[in-house]
Amino acid sequence: MLPSSVRVYLSAEAVDLRRGHDGLAALVRRQWGDALYEGHLFVFVGRRLDRCKILFWDRGGFVLYYKRLERGRFRMPPVSKDGTAVEMDSTGLAMLLYGIDVARVRRPEPWRPRLRPAA
Template structure:
């Protein structure tokens, strides 16, 4: 029997971490300026292989910067209408970590700021 796809499966298979910068970024920024913002704003190493997400002031554009073995990759999306609905960031925070499922929902038009994860039972590790 094959398992059904789930958000938990997507999150579990995520090897890189995903960071969303809390403040809006200038969408004219290219590879190098975004890499500098990763260090200054998010406090992470841009060469780590993690994904770094930046939004425009209006919220209708996203840029995702990631290091891929021998160079940076920059993914850019502009909505023709509307804005991305991003998760809420705690006051005073410069960034927030996202799950792969949350990023997929943002890119698919789901308002993750209104979603709430409920507590679920999770069995501890077995002792052999």
């Protein structure tokens, strides 16, 4: 599980996964600006939905994680018609990487403490 300070951004559009560190970093800079260097994860999926790359900055350098599914496809979460990216949590990322259809999973509402009324 990732710390709550780490955000996960999934590009909703297919990306040419021949791009390496620099090419993907340029896409991130164009869409998310300086968030590139804040330790967040930027997820890109290829056109066939069977390959995925995750780019993040770690202690003075970029790290690129690459996964290719031998069977099946990644199941993209729902994206609004005008959306180009989806922000997800670490659980959503894990489900995506395992090929679980996030749209079909019903997650419980997160617990929140009741606020005491002001005296």
